[in-house]
Structures are given as C-alpha cells and as structure tokens.
Amino acid sequence: AQSVAQPEDQVNVAEGNPLTVKCTYSVSGNPYLFWYVQYPNRGLQFLLKYITGDNLVKGSYGFEAEFNKSQTSFHLKKPSALVSDSALYFCAVRDPFTGNTGKLIFGQGTTLQVKP
Amino acid sequence: SQTIHQWPATLVQPVGSPLSLECTVEGTSNPNLYWYRQAAGRGLQLLFYSVGIGQISSEVPQNLSASRPQDRQFILSSKKLLLSDSGFYLCAWSVTQNTEAFFGQGTRLTVV
Numbered sequence: 001a002q003s004v005a006q007p008e009d010q011v012n013v014a015e016g017n018p019l020t021v022k023c024t025y026s027v028s029g030n031p032y033l034f035w036y037v038q039y040p041n042r043g044l045q046f047l048l049k050y051i052t053g054d055n056l057v058k059g060s061y062g063f064e065a066e067f068n069k070s071q072t073s074f075h076l077k078k079p080s081a082l083v084s085d086s087a088l089y090f091c092a093v094r095d096p097f098t099g100n101t102g103k104l105i106f107g108q109g110t111t112l113q114v115k116p
Numbered sequence: 117s118q119t120i121h122q123w124p125a126t127l128v129q130p131v132g133s134p135l136s137l138e139c140t141v142e143g144t145s146n147p148n149l150y151w152y153r154q155a156a157g158r159g160l161q162l163l164f165y166s167v168g169i170g171q172i173s174s175e176v177p178q179n180l181s182a183s184r185p186q187d188r189q190f191i192l193s194s195k196k197l198l199l200s201d202s203g204f205y206l207c208a209w210s211v212t213q214n215t216e217a218f219f220g221q222g223t224r225l226t227v228v
C-alpha cells in the first residue's frame with residue numbers, strides 16, 4: 001500500500017541556519033511527490049513538486065527538495081530559515097497508477113519551529 | 117485565475133443535527149474534487165473524491181456523505197452529526213494527476 005512517512009513530529013532550528021524536513025515514501029512505480037505548508041487554522045499551501053526530471057526541485061519561499069529514488073526520500077530544505085517559516089509541513093505522494101483520480105496521500109506532518 | 121471557496125469558516129453544531137459544507141471552484145472546468153478531514157491539527161485523511169458530476173467515491177466508512185450536483189460544486193453532508201465528526205475539513209481540487217492540488221481555507225467543525 002502507498003504510504004508517506006515524516007519521521008519527525010517537530011524540527012527546531014535557529015533563524016539563519018539551514019533546515020531539513022524529512023519525508024520518505026512507499027509507492028508502486030514512479031511517484032509524484034509534493035510538499036505543502038499549513039499555517040494555523042488555514043488551508044494547505046503548495047510549495048513544490050517532483051514529477052520527473054531533475055532530482056532537485058525549487059519551490060516557493062526559497063524552499064527546495066531533493067528526490068532520492070534509491071532512498072525513497074523527498075526531503076524539504078532551505079539554506080537559511082526565517083522565523084516566518086514556522087508552520088506545519090506536509091509531504092504528500094500521488095501514486096501514478098491510481099488513474100485520473102489524483103488522490104494524495106499525506107504524511108502526518110512536521111512542525112517547524114524557527115527561533116530568532 | 118482559479119480560486120476555491122469553502123464555507124463556513126467555523127461551525128458549532130449539536131450532536132444529532134444535520135450538516136452541509138459547501139465548496140466551489142472557479143476558473144477551471146471538470147476538476148477533480150476532494151474532501152479531507154484533519155484531526156488534532158495533524159495528518160489529513162481523504163474522505164471523498166469526485167472525478168465528475170454525480171461521481172463520488174468514498175475512502176473510509178463514516179457518518180458523512182458527499183455530493184457533486186454541479187461541475188465545480190462539492191458538498192459534504194451528514195444527517196446526524198456525532199461528536200467524532202469534529203475536526204477541520206478541507207476541500208481541494210486538481211486538474212490532472214501530475215499537477216498539484218489546491219486547497220480551500222477549511223471549515224472548523226465542532227460538534228457539542
């Protein structure tokens with residue numbers, strides 16, 4: 001069965017330091033991978049996606065993620081964290097063999113806390 | 117440009133009362149539509165999805181139902197709410213399976 005794991009409930013970093021939020025997945029075939037951010041009591045905002053091509057994808061607000069097929073990972077990264085990056089981050093995967101349904105499977109989320 | 121509207125933003129309902137949450141999408145045609153529930157501010161669970169008018173697929177057995185009476189309208193309903201139906205409900209849409217899904221701002225439902 002398809003699944004997504006975010007092994008860390010919370011990540012704490014100091015402002016200005018690099019950040020990494022981890023994600024691993026398990027799907028059949030080549031996955032479509034996504035990162036979203038959620039601020040309190042708000043909907044999810046799309047950050048970036050990997051469909052095919054270059055393993056390093058760049059997204060909104062200076063975030064990037066690296067697709068690693070051998071490790072089945074898609075970690076979210078940012079070279080220099082901002083306090084305003086503090087939020088809940090979700091990794092999601094779409095199994096390309098689900099036809100045209102486009103269903104997303106989400107990880108449990110990682111709370112990012114950036115301290116000044 | 118495409119937009120998604122979801123309302124109401126917050127709702128407090130007594131146990132046993134009916135529910136109707138509405139979601140509409142503008143600026144696109146024949147989108148895939150989804151209802152997710154987020155419990156305790158964490159993971160999202162897919163409740164229903166629809167690939168076309170009148171086509172509803174349920175992902176988990178539950179007290180809720182969904183309908184799609186128009187191409188860009190998706191409704192989440194219940195005849196009698198349970199305490200366990202409390203949560204944050206999110207509507208989303210996508211066009212194709214290799215594009216991202218876009219989410220509404222969510223409805224905070226509290227059943228008392």
